[in-house]
Amino acid sequence: MDMNLILLVVLAAMLVFMFINGRRNAKKRQELEQERRTKMVPGARVMTRSGLFGTLVEFDAEDLTQPAKVEIAPGVVAEMHAQAVDLAPEATPAAADETVQDDETTETADEGYSLNGERVEKLPSDDDTKN
Structure with missing residues (x-):
């Protein structure tokens, strides 16, 4: 007991x-x-559940049945399910320090491409990879 x-x-x-x-x-x-x-206001940096980054153009937090509009490239706006869009992870303090110290890369950010986080002049094409 x-x-x-x-x-x-x-x-x-x-x-x-x-x-x-x-x-x-x-x-x-x-x-x-x-x-x-x-x-989640227009202009906020967002990331979709699939990992696509963009800038929020339109989002209705009260009515999640309405699609969110995300600008994924200059002039390219994609409509996505509102629940598939979330705030982009914020940069780590170390990454933020690097961007502040390295002013030359910010000035030339519009030139070339980024491949795996590194700046390149052109992207590898199918012609470059074929032997």
Whole structure:
């Protein structure tokens, strides 16, 4: 009988812990979602669930059935499901320091292409790869 009472108290304590922890996590998720909605404004840097980066042109946070419009290249606006678009991850402090210190690459950012994070004059084409 004494062992059953201990088991019952432990079970009750676990249930209370699970209830409190679940509510705390739900509140945290709700706060993050509210922050996301306030930051999803036209001009914000976004990333789709598939990893495509762009600039938010139009987004209705209240009606998620309306497509979000994302500019993925200058003059190219794509309509995407609103729930497939999220804020782009922010740059790490180390990456931000590199862009501040390296002014020459920011001046020539419009010239050439970026391939695996490195600046190149031209992209490899099918003709270059065929032997």
